[in-house]
Amino acid sequence: MAIEIDVKNLSMAYGQQSVFQNISASFEKNTINAIIGPSGCGKSSFVSCLNLLSRSFPDARVSGDIFWNQKNLNQDDVELKQVRRKIGMLFQQATPFPNSIRKNLLIPLQEHFKLSKEEQNQALESALSQVGLWDEVKDRLNRSALDLSGGQKQRLCLARALILEPEVILMDEPCSALDPLATQTIEALIKKIKSRVTVIMVTHNMAQARRIADHVTLFWHKEQIGGYIDATGPAHQMFEDPPTETAQKYVQGLMG
């Protein structure tokens, strides 16, 4: 299988405080990758490096290599706008712009593409349909996105990422603020979009990782070195026959 993102010896610190050191990991194209592990071991920080969001954190220092699309994102001169378009992101709290539903999609679309009105409307309908929102919102596109339910807001944010035709979508606990039904809807969407994008998702929800991940990476933390990868492998192996003692205890809910 082709590799989408290949991370080599990545280290990150906030000021003097090391978050993780020398992490290497690769993520295959068109797969769902779950990143699991206890609080504070650097999962969110790691994911934020992959679309260079980390550059907007004051004090953050990142060294090492992130190979994507024949470029080394952390070393080469790359255009941030392009990287963010191709490597989209969803957060724990859905973050629609405080604008209408329509503008939430048209603002990023117009920033990246020159399209006619008709093409814009087609892209908008297509993105909303892909996340199953079109029928729910087609009569209220000019109403505020902030009036949507939590699950609808998260689907709108997914549509906002998808309308830019990304290759990767990073997700940081995308369902942790949602009820089980809304979670089920988002999980079904994640499975659906993996034929077109690679998903790298931080989750604390072990059952969710079991349900949808193809590949699982367990982050751990040691006082002296900070975050590191304790185990990584195909989801069935990580859950049925975990390769380390820590992974065994963690996936069984005995520690962490």
Ligand SMILES: Nc1ncnc2c1ncn2[C@@H]1O[C@H](COP(=O)(O)OP(=O)(O)OP(=O)(O)O)[C@@H](O)[C@H]1O
């Ligand atoms: N912007 C920041 N500035 C300074 N320190 C930070 C910042 N963000 C995170 N940290 C610190 O970096 C360490 C790793 O945090 P991070 O959020 O990446 O871990 P995590 O594994 O995702 O945790 P959780 O599962 O609780 O979200 C923590 O000690 C945290 O306090």
